[in-house]
Amino acid sequence: MLRRGVYASAGACLPLTEAVAHGGVLGCVSAARHLGLWVLDDSADVHVWMHRNGRRHHPRLPSPCGCTEHWDDGPPVDSFGTPSVPRVLRQILSCRGVEEFFVALESALRQRLLTAEGHQWLHTHTNEAARAAMRLARSDADSGLESLVRWRLRGHGLRVCTQAEVFGVGRVDLLVGDRLIIEVDGRDNHDDTSHRHKDLVRDAHAAAWGYRTLRFDYAMVVHDWDLVEAAILGALWADGAGVASRTE
Ligand SMILES: [Zn+2]
Ligand SMILES: [Zn+2]
Known part of the structure; x- marks a missing residue:
């Protein structure tokens, strides 16, 4: 009782x-x-x-x-x-x-x-x-991590699509601007070899089509956002896509 x-x-x-x-x-x-x-x-x-x-x-x-x-x-x-x-x-x-x-x-x-x-x-x-x-808020976020990344990027005026369909790659977690793919892995991670191989093949396909892929795990998004943010902004800047990726 x-x-x-x-x-x-x-x-x-x-x-x-x-x-x-x-x-x-x-x-x-x-x-x-x-x-x-x-x-x-x-x-x-x-x-x-x-x-x-x-x-x-x-x-x-x-x-x-x-x-x-x-x-x-x-x-x-x-x-x-x-x-x-x-x-x-x-x-x-x-x-x-x-x-x-x-x-x-x-x-x-x-x-x-x-x-x-x-x-x-x-x-x-x-x-x-x-x-x-x-x-x-939208209804198509596939995980809380996706929501969190979108929320934390909101101040940068970037065009962020969730669950975007990318030609030659398939569905990706987030597409920032036209060329930057972000994949976020939840707590049930991608440690095992076959998963890792799949991810590498996927990233190679993306690169072949002119996309850059960044991958972050739960700990990085939740506990080390400064690094994640710097990586995203750095990748956009390095590609010269920073300006082109903005919404306006
Ligand atoms: Zn109590
Ligand atoms: Zn409470």
């Missing part, structure tokens, strides 16, 4: 159990992860939606449990015990900032988890920064 009258089913995942034990339900990035949305945060901390009148069950002292509480008021939870997708997105916005909001939003759009009503609700219940992110 988690707390009086609340029982964990055999299959309940750990964060879910933790949130209920804490006195609320999953919220914010924890709920997003539970819903299958892409979240940047890889820490194990549980974010708990306490509603407005929640009561904390975990003792604060002597050993704080590490849960992050959210106290926003809202309608009843859905059948999974999690807040709705728009609410989760708004919690991420206030807790983690607009960048993570954008990434989760594109993930929700991609999976068709955000209804037109939900979109409208977000529009009226967030701020201008979030509305700017919503204008930039």
